[in-house]
Amino acid sequence: MIVLRRLLIPPLLVVFVVFIFPLILLVYARAVLLDSEFYMKNYTNTNISDRVYNNILPTLIDETLPGQLKGDNYNIKDDVYRILTNTIPSTWVDQIVLMTLSEFIPYLTGINDHASVYLDVKKITDQLVIELNNNEFKTDIYNAVTHATVEDISIRVKNAEELPLGINLEKSDVELLITSLLYYKWYESTYDTTLDTAYNYLSGETETFELNIKIKNNIREVLEPFKQLLQEQNVYNVAIDKAGGLILSQFDLNSFDLPEGVAFNNEFSLTENSENLSSNLDQNIVNQIGDDLVDQIYLYLIGKSKTMDIEIDIKELTPVINQLILKEAEKQLDYTIEQLPICSTEVTLSLLSQTIDTIPNCYPQKLATLPDSIELRLILAVLSIDFDDLYIYDKMLEDSILDIKTSILQEVESILNNNIPTNYVFTEDELNSYLSPVQLALIEEIRLWTIDGLNFDEEYLNQFYIGLRGYGDSIESQENHLEKIRNIISSGYTVTEKDLRPHLDTYLNTNLVRKIIKSTGDRYIKIILYILAVLFIISIGILGGQTWYGRLGWSAIPILITSVVTFATLNGAYSFFLKNLITQAFTQSAQSANLKAIELTYNELNDVSLTIIDGFLADINTILVPFILISFGLIANAVIIHNRKIKKIKN
Numbered sequence: 001m002i003v004l005r006r007l008l009i010p011p012l013l014v015v016f017v018v019f020i021f022p023l024i025l026l027v028y029a030r031a032v033l034l035d036s037e038f039y040m041k042n043y044t045n046t047n048i049s050d051r052v053y054n055n056i057l058p059t060l061i062d063e064t065l066p067g068q069l070k071g072d073n074y075n076i077k078d079d080v081y082r083i084l085t086n087t088i089p090s091t092w093v094d095q096i097v098l099m100t101l102s103e104f105i106p107y108l109t110g111i112n113d114h115a116s117v118y119l120d121v122k123k124i125t126d127q128l129v130i131e132l133n134n135n136e137f138k139t140d141i142y143n144a145v146t147h148a149t150v151e152d153i154s155i156r157v158k159n160a161e162e163l164p165l166g167i168n169l170e171k172s173d174v175e176l177l178i179t180s181l182l183y184y185k186w187y188e189s190t191y192d193t194t195l196d197t198a199y200n201y202l203s204g205e206t207e208t209f210e211l212n213i214k215i216k217n218n219i220r221e222v223l224e225p226f227k228q229l230l231q232e233q234n235v236y237n238v239a240i241d242k243a244g245g246l247i248l249s250q251f252d253l254n255s256f257d258l259p260e261g262v263a264f265n266n267e268f269s270l271t272e273n274s275e276n277l278s279s280n281l282d283q284n285i286v287n288q289i290g291d292d293l294v295d296q297i298y299l300y301l302i303g304k305s306k307t308m309d310i311e312i313d314i315k316e317l318t319p320v321i322n323q324l325i326l327k328e329a330e331k332q333l334d335y336t337i338e339q340l341p342i343c344s345t346e347v348t349l350s351l352l353s354q355t356i357d358t359i360p361n362c363y364p365q366k367l368a369t370l371p372d373s374i375e376l377r378l379i380l381a382v383l384s385i386d387f388d389d390l391y392i393y394d395k396m397l398e399d400s401i402l403d404i405k406t407s408i409l410q411e412v413e414s415i416l417n418n419n420i421p422t423n424y425v426f427t428e429d430e431l432n433s434y435l436s437p438v439q440l441a442l443i444e445e446i447r448l449w450t451i452d453g454l455n456f457d458e459e460y461l462n463q464f465y466i467g468l469r470g471y472g473d474s475i476e477s478q479e480n481h482l483e484k485i486r487n488i489i490s491s492g493y494t495v496t497e498k499d500l501r502p503h504l505d506t507y508l509n510t511n512l513v514r515k516i517i518k519s520t521g522d523r524y525i526k527i528i529l530y531i532l533a534v535l536f537i538i539s540i541g542i543l544g545g546q547t548w549y550g551r552l553g554w555s556a557i558p559i560l561i562t563s564v565v566t567f568a569t570l571n572g573a574y575s576f577f578l579k580n581l582i583t584q585a586f587t588q589s590a591q592s593a594n595l596k597a598i599e600l601t602y603n604e605l606n607d608v609s610l611t612i613i614d615g616f617l618a619d620i621n622t623i624l625v626p627f628i629l630i631s632f633g634l635i636a637n638a639v640i641i642h643n644r645k646i647k648k649i650k651n
Contacts, residue, residue: 049090060597083131204490213454236290237278244277303451315422553638556631563627
């Protein structure tokens with residue numbers, strides 16, 4: 001009879017092992033995996049926030065921060081890290097995560113029909129503004145930006161073939177000009193104004209965004225160091241020489257009513273001969289003229305002058321220019337006189353009886369060198385000239401020609417004084433002809449910035465935001481983004497199940513999943529499974545045992561088998577298969593990452609995933625191990641008692 005009864009045990013055991021116990025285990029696993037307390041406990045164990053803040057965040061800042069801001073002298077990396085961690089501390093993140101788990105796990109399990117998590121964004125932005133207003137951070141940003149600007153301009157200057165007017169800008173010169181242009185007091189005021197204006201608009205304190213940054217004073221601040229630089233490098237001298245040549249090239253000297261005998265040939269170039277005009281002036285005068293030119297350009301840039309007409313005071317140059325031209329005129333007269341043929345004796349002697357007021361057609365002979373002859377003495381007698389006094393008359397003729405030359409040069413000088421201006425105006429049209437369209441556009445843009453300042457409004461802010469996003473949305477959607485951000489900052493942001501559903505529904509039927517999860521957690525289903533398990537265990541015990549200890553031992557067999565099989569299967573599959581599979585997947589993703597921070601993130605996610613699975617298995621094992629030990633103890637106890645009784649019977 002007992003044999004027949006025990007033949008029924010294997011089928012019952014199979015049903016229990018294959019169906020009933022796995023279902024009970026599934027119900028328990030469901031309860032564990034969908035319990036917010038399980039995730040809260042494991043979230044704490046995984047130290048996710050510490051991993052993010054201590055490992056990933058510093059690396060991400062280092063990789064994404066622009067290179068010019070990474071200088072060790074600026075502490076920007078430390079500043080950004082401090083700002084982020086103070087604005088969004090790890091404790092706050094932990095609180096939000098735990099709150100999210102406590103809200104959404106019950107929703108996903110079907111316990112609750114609604115879930116919501118409120119984020120006080122304004123509190124975050126308020127703290128962010130406080131952190132950004134930190135004086136140390138502002139100073140670090142200023143130093144970093146000015147340094148980056150100096151480095152960039154220095155490189156451009158170095159790569160440039162030649163700067164205009166012989167300007168040579170060393171790195172120290174660039175630094176002086178940049179720090180004068182972007183002086184700290186202006187930067188600090190602009191920084192504070194920009195931050196306050198942006199915050200007031202984004203937080204809803206103001207309905208419009210209007211920001212005007214004045215740079216007129218910046219141009220004024222850079223004037224003196226710029227002038228000093230130009231003076232030290234003799235740029236004014238080069239400019240005056242070039243400007244003087246340009247001015248002189250406007251005049252055709254032969255168009256003046258010049259005296260006879262003076263005609264400037266084509267070989268004489270006023271432009272070429274003016275290269276050293278400035279060397280004939282006192283350097284203080286040169287610097288004064290140069291400073292005046294810079295001041296006129298400044299007045300145009302700030303809108304005080306409506307046109308770019310530049311007036312150059314050349315009254316100090318006029319004498320130099322006149323002497324330059326007179327020197328050439330004298331050279332021309334000397335050449336003309338040198339080319340005169342020698343007069344005959346008769347013509348030379350006749351000149352003695354005339355008043356010479358113009359350059360003669362021939363140059364008088366040297367009478368004192370003439371040989372003595374009767375003919376000569378007869379002519380001299382007619383002229384009442386003593387032969388022995390001929391050298392005196394030679395001197396008289398030379399002085400007469402010299403006087404004529406002097407008179408002509410004086411007349412030329414008078415003409416120049418009446419025709420060479422004491423000032424000259426470079427008109428805007430003339431300047432435009434010397435500048436490229438790009439240079440002209442830049443000058444006009446700078447002028448508009450200087451006059452009106454740099455203006456930013458809501459449209460600019462929105463376009464800036466769209467540029468940061470750079471993808472994805474329609475124009476209409478893009479236009480609404482900024483307003484959404486303002487609403488979020490001012491009113492906070494609430495995440496509900498309605499926000500979660502569209503993402504979940506993309507991959508699965510949320511309602512169906514919630515029903516299945518809810519049904520598997522139904523208390524009646526649990527009760528039925530537990531009753532069935534108890535009935536099967538009792539049935540196996542009754543069928544297999546004849547005594548009370550025997551029935552306990554047989555009842556423990558299905559528990560031992562299922563517990564051992566489950567323990568070995570779960571732990572073995574995880575240790576030898578699943579763990580390696582998870583690690584391999586995250587490792588491959590980490591290797592394909594283009595940033596070290598992303599690689600670290602995948603590595604940390606791998607550790608977190610393994611920690612959570614370890615936590616789940618630990619919870620399962622806390623049930624399986626006692627079952628194994630208790631069931632093994634019951635079986636061993638039954639075997640021992642049974643063996644003792646048999647031994648007694650034999651004895």
